Amino acid sequence: MSTEKTPSSASSSSSYVFCKGFNGLDKVLLRDARGSSAEVYLYGGHVTSWKNEHAEELLFLSSKAIFKPPKAIRGGIPICFPQFGSLGTLDQHGFARNRFWTIDDCPPPFPTNTLNKAFVDLILKPTEDDIKIWPHSFEFRLRVALGPGGDLMLTSRIRNTNIDGKPFSFTFAYHTYFSVSDIRQVLCLLVFSEVRVEGLETMDYLDNLQKKERFTEQGDALTFESEVDKVYLSTPTKIAILDHEKKRTFVLRKDGLPDAVVWNPWDKKAKAMSDFGDDEYKHMLCVEAAAIEKPITLKPGEEWKGRLELSTVPSSYCSGQLDPRRVLQGS
Incomplete structure (x- = not known):
């Protein structure tokens, strides 16, 4: 059963469908006029789907994802807060991704201008x-929105509400x-398949695979032949992911998030994760807008x-290379 809601408040121009997802978990469906859509679970404030106007899924969600608290959902867009990584007594990547x-x-x-956008506003407060x-006491507000052209926008606002x-x-x-399509560099039927990242x-x-030792990226672009787990520092506001086989480029634009994480577990670690298919690493790539090197105070x-x-x-x-320059240098 689903219900359509239009809050009569500051977000009165928002409309979304509120319904049940896997294991009865509450979720919100957003859809724009052209048919693009997004799906947001209240568990984790977690975007689990983003589809274009042709109903093509743009995010990876593991077929073995466990939609059962307190396990975080594998895939989509988990939110890492109040920490990225593992430190002290906090859960891996903090607790925001496995709270309601x-x-x-x-x-x-x-x-932000909300004209002609489908969006939903969520809030998280500490238990x-x-x-x-x-x-610490805080208010974490998250807006998930679809633009008129199907762009997906996430805006996080975190406020310190400590009274001490x-x-x-x-x-x-x-x-x-x-x-x-395929993260590996492979030659199949004389067609070269390649996924690459431009802008870093x-x-x-x-x-992170070498005890967080610091290096400088070499080469014209990032391509993938093995496991990768890197935190890029002071990165540009725009990053592109090019997929040769699908003839598609993802463009990430970020604000307030100086760093970027690039991660793929590859075959051995994929097989070691209970909520990740053995071969699913071939069809996913994490490129994450982040603030890691210098904590926010x-x-x-x-x-x-x-x-x-x-x-x-x-x-x-063209000429053996994808051409992302017009994307990175464009609007």
């Missing part, structure tokens, strides 16, 4: 158990899983905003 969010019917005004492991006068610091990432050339990165009453916009454009293939 609620619909925010009375959000403060968002500066008593959360405060025991991370002793104490600041807090956090790291953050939109752990986005993109669906790609010459950037410094921390290699908020004093009581202060608010941080981090925004991610995802879009797709057709790719061209």
